[in-house]
Amino acid sequence: MAKDNKKQQNKTNPILWFFFAIVIPFIVAITLTVIIFTVAGVDVVGWAKSTGNSIPVISSVITTDKEKNEQREEKKTKDIIASKDEKIAQLNQKVSNLESTVGQLEQEIVKLENRNANEEKIKSETADEAESGNESIKAISSSFNEMDSAQAALIIENMEQDLAVGILKQIPNDVRGGIFEEMEPDLAAELTQLFVTN
Structure with a gap:
């Protein structure tokens, strides 16, 4: 069992050695470089973004100011489109309401036209009856003359x-x-x- 623990320590020691000997000093060196260039007046963040944007895999992660502006414009455009779509839906609803009102009014017009036609028919029949009644009265009145x-x-x-x-x-x-x-x-x-x- 003691040998197993020594083998495990030997395996973890190279990983720890790599981490402490290479990774941490590299991070410290990059941080110091960034601080020194920033104090010197170099835009390190802008340079890193533009450089990272030209690397294919990293460019999908990094967003530049231009891309942020494009995203804002795209969001504004989508918001405008959404509000226009909502207005269109409201106007379509108004159109359908007005079309149903027009349909009802057309039905009412047809009913009124039918009623007028029936009234005219009744008037003409009444006039015909009155005329035939007048003719009967004329015929009878001629007999009263004699x-x-x-x-x-x-x-x-x-x-x-x-x-x-x-x-x-x-x-x-x-x-x-x-x-x-x-x-x-x-x-x-x-x-x-x-x-x-x-």
Whole structure:
């Protein structure tokens, strides 16, 4: 066992010898050189960076002032791009909201156009019905022209007032006067009032 410890000490002694004899003095010599050149006014750090930057493996570890500026500019550019992307996303959201609003308004326009078309159709149908009703009233009123005034007054007294006024409007004035003469005065007055106001 004592021999094993001596062999282990012999193995560690050359490593320690190398460390104390070569590495530590080298570090001390470099430190003294850097201090002396710095006191003399030489930019040792700048020279080390520029020299280290030309060595392929070490250049990836060392960053020069130019590279730091480039990195800052790159970071600023990325920040600007990120803010622009955020604005673009907000604007795209606004566009989609406005497009949905436009879609809703277009649907409302279509509904209103359909409603207007239906109303126009109903108006035209109502106008056609009114016209056909007017034609019926004209046809009937012509038969009242040839009828006896007393008989016409009895028939008109039993009609709805709107229909009676419509027929009386189509009859000539002298025939209308004869029919009013044969009617009861209250009803004749009421129909005359409706005749004038309509």
